[in-house]
Amino acid sequence: MHQMIPTMRTRLQHVSLLSLKRVSSGGSTVKKKDERPINANRKSPDTPPTNIEELRTLLIDITKGDAPHSLGAKARAAFGRILDIQDSNDLLSITTLSERIETNPSTITRLAKNLGYPGFGAFQKALLATRLQQPGSFYLNQAQSALLNADQPIKQRAAQLCHENQANIDHFVENLDPKSFETAIRLIADARRVTIYGIRQFHSLAAFLAYGLRLIRADVSVLDSNALGAAEEIGAMGAGDVCIVISVAPYSRQVVAAAQVAHEQGLDVIAITDLASSPLVSTSKAAIFAPHQSSFISNSITSFFAVAECVINAVAASNSEETEQALIARQNLIKRLNVEDR
Structure with missing residues (x-):
């Protein structure tokens, strides 16, 4: 056992470097089918997702290399940031969305087309299909408006943070697979x-x-x-x-x-x-x-x-x-x- 420890430590260091290269380069490793997390509402490869749950499932498959779509590391990161947006107002135009995730509108358009949509409009419709009914957006909007000025009472600052945490928990429950x-x-x-x-x-x-x-x-x-x-x-x-x-x-x-x-x-x-x-x-x-x-x-x-x-x-x-x-x-x-x- 004592002889195995240095080997295992060296192995961890070696795999750590390999993992970092994969994360930074966007490379993927082929995985066995039984290693995929179980998800509901999978769509056929020819049909783009129609709601946020299907979009999230698609991104998981893309990340694992199990989807017909292929996205680079930056595109996957942008896709993930879009799916994590809680305020529906950020999704109402490609300009506000690009500003929210700090990228160019053209990047979002290319992402939509790579996912099988004819353009941003269809992609936007899928993003908004369930989000417009999520209470998390209300909490987040209320919290953001609570601290427009730095000199507001400490109770309001506490309320903002608590409302944001409420929104996060609501978002977790509503999107739980x-x-x-x-x-x-x-x-x-x-x-x-x-x-x-x-x-x-x-x-x-x-x-x-x-x-x-x-x-x-x-x-x-x-x-x-x-x-x-x-x-x-x-x-x-x-x-x-x-x-x-x-x-x-x-x-x-x-x-x-x-x-x-x-x-x-x-x-x-x-x-x-x-x-x-x-x-x-x-x-x-x-x-x-x-x-x-x-x-x-x-x-x-x-x-x-x-x-x-x-x-x-x-x-x-x-x-x-x-x-x-x-x-x-x-x-x-x-x-x-x-x-x-x-």
């Missing part, structure tokens, strides 16, 4: 071991998710929580184990590399991320998406904690009898250790 989510839950519930990887502020999310899952099942850990090395911990796992990776744009290089290595080691990778164009999608068996647009000074993670709670509850519900026994055993331990002061 139930089949992909159910796949993730089944993999977690049936796994021999589960490890969760997120760094910087998402390390706290990884710890929270690990704590919740440990309440209802054994052998859940945070990857590299003791700084002993991601390579060593991934190397100790194998087929039948699950690795949950968490990152949003700008994506953490270490997490992308770890996801690639875990996938190549035979682990089932579950991605919790923001966009269908995320580099974590290509190695995942299931992907769960949550938006994080807000006025917070860093990436907002409130919606991701909501995702974590949904995952924990769903795993608990997947086997209610075992969950009940696990919770009883945990409560007995808490009493014996006199943890709680009543």
Whole structure:
């Protein structure tokens, strides 16, 4: 085992470099069909998507190399940013949309045609098909108008951020792919071991998710929580184990590399991320998406904690009898250790 550790560390470093090249160059790796996340509402190759759900499914397929369409890295990134827009007003003209995602109108027109639409108008119709009915746009518009001036009361500033977080959670719920989510839950519930990887502020999310899952099942850990090395911990796992990776744009290089290595080691990778164009999608068996647009000074993670709670509850519900026994055993331990002061 001691002889394997340097080899595994070298392997992680090597794959990390390869992963970075793939992300920067827009290159893709051919994946097996059973490694695709399960998605609903797939369209035939000759029919362009008619709504936001079908567009998101198409981008996932393009990212995995399983679609008849081929897009470069910049086009995929633009596509992902368009799908993540919450304010429908930004979609009402090609000019406002191009300004919102910081690109040229001609780029959006080319993207629409590459996806099989005759022009922007048809693409716009698909984008607006469900978004005009989303309450998230109302929350975001209200929040944006709350802070036109920097000298507004602190309560209004707090209200803005809270409304934006409400919008993100609403957006997550309305666009949740139930089949992909159910796949993730089944993999977690049936796994021999589960490890969760997120760094910087998402390390706290990884710890929270690990704590919740440990309440209802054994052998859940945070990857590299003791700084002993991601390579060593991934190397100790194998087929039948699950690795949950968490990152949003700008994506953490270490997490992308770890996801690639875990996938190549035979682990089932579950991605919790923001966009269908995320580099974590290509190695995942299931992907769960949550938006994080807000006025917070860093990436907002409130919606991701909501995702974590949904995952924990769903795993608990997947086997209610075992969950009940696990919770009883945990409560007995808490009493014996006199943890709680009543």
